[in-house]
Amino acid sequence: MDFEKLKELFADTFDIDEDDVTDETSKDSLASWDSLNHLRLVTALEQDFEIALTMEEINSMTTYAKVSEYVSHRLKS
Amino acid sequence: MTLDIKNSIKNAQSYDELLEVCSGIDALTLTTSITRKISRALKKHDGSSAEASKANSIRIAYLGNVTFEPLPEYVSVASCCHGINCESYIGAYDQAVQELMNPGSGLNRFSADMVFIHFTLQELAAEVVHHFSGLNERGVQRSRNKILDAVTQAVELVLSRHNASVLLSNFPAPAYYQSGIADQKQDASERAFYMELNLELLSRFKNEMRVQVLDMEQLTSLYGKQDAFDQKLYYLAKVPWQEGFYPLLADQIVRHLEVEKGWCKKCLVLDLDNTLWGGVLGEAGVHGIKVGHGDGESEAFYDFQSKILALKNRGILLAICSKNNPEDVEEVFSVRTDMPLELTDFSMREISWDMKHEAIKRIAIKLNIGLESLVFIDDNPAECELIQQMLPEVTTVLLPPDPSSYPALLDRLHGFDKLVISDEDGVKTRQYENNAKRSEHQASFEDLQSYLESLQTSITISVACEQDQLRVHQLFTKTNQFNLTTKRYTLADIEVMTNQPDDDLYVVKASDRFGDLGTIGLFLLKRSNCEEVSIDSFVLSCRAMGRGIETAIMNFIKKEYFECRGNQSMKALFVPTQKNTPARSFYVDQGFTLLEEKLNGESQYVLSIDDVAEKTCTWINIK
Numbered sequence: 001m002d003f004e005k006l007k008e009l010f011a012d013t014f015d016i017d018e019d020d021v022t023d024e025t026s027k028d029s030l031a032s033w034d035s036l037n038h039l040r041l042v043t044a045l046e047q048d049f050e051i052a053l054t055m056e057e058i059n060s061m062t063t064y065a066k067v068s069e070y071v072s073h074r075l076k077s
Numbered sequence: 078m079t080l081d082i083k084n085s086i087k088n089a090q091s092y093d094e095l096l097e098v099c100s101g102i103d104a105l106t107l108t109t110s111i112t113r114k115i116s117r118a119l120k121k122h123d124g125s126s127a128e129a130s131k132a133n134s135i136r137i138a139y140l141g142n143v144t145f146e147p148l149p150e151y152v153s154v155a156s157c158c159h160g161i162n163c164e165s166y167i168g169a170y171d172q173a174v175q176e177l178m179n180p181g182s183g184l185n186r187f188s189a190d191m192v193f194i195h196f197t198l199q200e201l202a203a204e205v206v207h208h209f210s211g212l213n214e215r216g217v218q219r220s221r222n223k224i225l226d227a228v229t230q231a232v233e234l235v236l237s238r239h240n241a242s243v244l245l246s247n248f249p250a251p252a253y254y255q256s257g258i259a260d261q262k263q264d265a266s267e268r269a270f271y272m273e274l275n276l277e278l279l280s281r282f283k284n285e286m287r288v289q290v291l292d293m294e295q296l297t298s299l300y301g302k303q304d305a306f307d308q309k310l311y312y313l314a315k316v317p318w319q320e321g322f323y324p325l326l327a328d329q330i331v332r333h334l335e336v337e338k339g340w341c342k343k344c345l346v347l348d349l350d351n352t353l354w355g356g357v358l359g360e361a362g363v364h365g366i367k368v369g370h371g372d373g374e375s376e377a378f379y380d381f382q383s384k385i386l387a388l389k390n391r392g393i394l395l396a397i398c399s400k401n402n403p404e405d406v407e408e409v410f411s412v413r414t415d416m417p418l419e420l421t422d423f424s425m426r427e428i429s430w431d432m433k434h435e436a437i438k439r440i441a442i443k444l445n446i447g448l449e450s451l452v453f454i455d456d457n458p459a460e461c462e463l464i465q466q467m468l469p470e471v472t473t474v475l476l477p478p479d480p481s482s483y484p485a486l487l488d489r490l491h492g493f494d495k496l497v498i499s500d501e502d503g504v505k506t507r508q509y510e511n512n513a514k515r516s517e518h519q520a521s522f523e524d525l526q527s528y529l530e531s532l533q534t535s536i537t538i539s540v541a542c543e544q545d546q547l548r549v550h551q552l553f554t555k556t557n558q559f560n561l562t563t564k565r566y567t568l569a570d571i572e573v574m575t576n577q578p579d580d581d582l583y584v585v586k587a588s589d590r591f592g593d594l595g596t597i598g599l600f601l602l603k604r605s606n607c608e609e610v611s612i613d614s615f616v617l618s619c620r621a622m623g624r625g626i627e628t629a630i631m632n633f634i635k636k637e638y639f640e641c642r643g644n645q646s647m648k649a650l651f652v653p654t655q656k657n658t659p660a661r662s663f664y665v666d667q668g669f670t671l672l673e674e675k676l677n678g679e680s681q682y683v684l685s686i687d688d689v690a691e692k693t694c695t696w697i698n699i700k
Contacts, residue, residue: 012113036146039310043147043320044109055309 104155138189151327177234252302339554342492343450349399369415392502434467535698559617597621611648
């Protein structure tokens with residue numbers, strides 16, 4: 001899967017630099033990761049990667065690592 | 078979306094540059110990530126927007142019981158694609174009434190031009206959504222009234238307490254009915270419920286010009302109801318719509334914003350061969366060109382012409398710009414009576430072998446309208462390219478290769494929507510035709526004076542009343558040339574000024590030997606105390622310029638205020654724009670004295686009672 005695209009999308013959504021995105025980037029460490037931007041992230045992911053995340057995945061998607069895991073999982077299935 | 082556009086967005090150095098990049102994007106193809114990118118860039122350049130683009134600014138507030146994000150972002154970006162700077166305010170979830178009533182609310186501080194109200198029935202009348210099949214006729218009636226009361230209350234609050242118009246969303250019926258097919262035979266039919274509810278909304282606000290209904294039922298159907306609604310995000314966060322629906326919804330909201338501001342194109346300029354009919358006239362001949370009935374291609378062109386005729390009936394002027402022999406074209410229109418369009422439907426005809434950009438410039442000059450109010454449609458990419466290069470102000474539309482998609486293309490264009498279609502719109506073509514007769518008539522005179530006298534112009538000046546409000550709004554929003562201050566008042570402002578005792582708003586109607594010109598001007602005077610009065614606005618439509626009507630109006634003002642009302646002096650302001658040079662020397666010509674001129678050319682004038690003198694204007698009769 002296209003990790004660069006994922007990183008760019010993630011950085012754009014939370015208004016941060018792509019270089020600052022790491023696996024550990026999380027809801028708690030990122031001030032801009034509020035509920036609205038979380039929704040933006042979900043819709044952008046679903047649209048740009050043409051996937052559908054489950055409600056459970058959306059709720060537990062709290063770090064960049066998880067985001068990347070769920071997206072690649074959905075792309076495979 | 079290409080990488081090119083992404084980079085251009087990133088590299089845009091100013092708001093205006095960004096606007097230019099966006100003008101190349103079809104707003105209907107926006108995605109979340111592109112929208113986010115543009116939106117971020119817009120925020121970055123916020124405040125650096127040039128003075129000129131302020132004229133294209135609009136403020137919209139979102140109120141209702143849903144999570145609106147990301148809709149406002151989409152609307153701002155779609156606006157940007159149409160050259161509009163849109164600021165937004167999002168009200169707190171389900172706090173519409175509180176925000177509308179509280180003078181200290183964020184909404185009040187925002188001072189919106191338009192308030193978008195969207196209620197979903199899940200919150201407003203859950204029984205309708207979840208237990209419709211359990212409701213009897215009385216229950217249905219009760220729910221209907223409850224919904225209508227809630228909506229009406231919010232709308233009335235905007236109208237009475239805010240200087241804004243309302244964009245009210247109606248209620249889309251669900252994709253499936255609870256009783257399935259049997260719904261149509263039920264005493265309380267779910268389908269009928271939504272139809273009646275929406276019909277009642279329409280009739281309730283039909284005569285309220287400050288309320289526009291956004292047809293969510295039609296829009297969600299157009300997109301597909303199954304795909305428009307997002308159950309998952311609604312369960313999780315009360316977000317009602319799916320991502321793919323936002324571009325269409327935002328596009329429709331932008332149309333309503335344009336209507337609210339009165340931003341409308343005035344003239345549609347059309348090519349002929351392979352545009353109004355199939356084939357090349359010079360090769361196929363009068364009977365060989367395809368239009369009318371009998372074969373598919375001809376029917377497509379017939380439909381396209383019908384749609385164009387409907388635009389003319391909305392008050393859009395039509396013009397021909399074609400490389401052909403004029404006599405051949407005249408023959409087509411006289412012989413091919415199976416065409417919906419007639420030669421007289423066109424206010425201007427430029428049929429020659431000249432370069433098209435020259436022809437289009439002549440059309441604009443003869444109709445006395447700006448190039449930015451023209452839309453040019455042609456099937457030839459080279460001609461479209463030429464017009465885009467030479468006349469970037471003109472909206473150029475290249476037709477797709479297949480005529481079957483021509484009719485739908487007109488529906489998607491912006492700029493042909495109006496709040497209402499007035500009687501004046503219906504006869505606009507005739508009014509411009511009369512103008513052409515006037516010019517012909519003028520050619521038969523040696524001097525201007527005897528020409529003006531022969532026109533037998535008479536004008537009526539009266540205090541603006543309720544029926545005048547829409548035309549007043551049109552004049553305020555659309556007049557560029559003879560407009561002394563170019564203040565773009567909204568319908569809400571106009572409603573206030575017609576009821577404000579210190580504001581004197583007059584309208585001017587004119588007619589001459591060739592016919593009625595309609596309401597062609599207005600002026601607004603503000604009185605601060607009995608001694609002092611100032612001219613806030615003075616507007617004269619371009620079709621009434623050049624015959625001294627402005628002088629006749631000023632004579633009336635002088636008489637009314639100095640003689641009848643006993644004022645001692647009168648102030649007046651001139652604010653220069655790129656377009657109002659014809660009005661630049663107006664106040665000096667009328668005997669006013671310049672008090673102060675600012676660096677930007679804004680000039681303050683005064684006329685004291687000792688200097689009042691009426692200017693000769695004997696050729697105009699004031700009734």
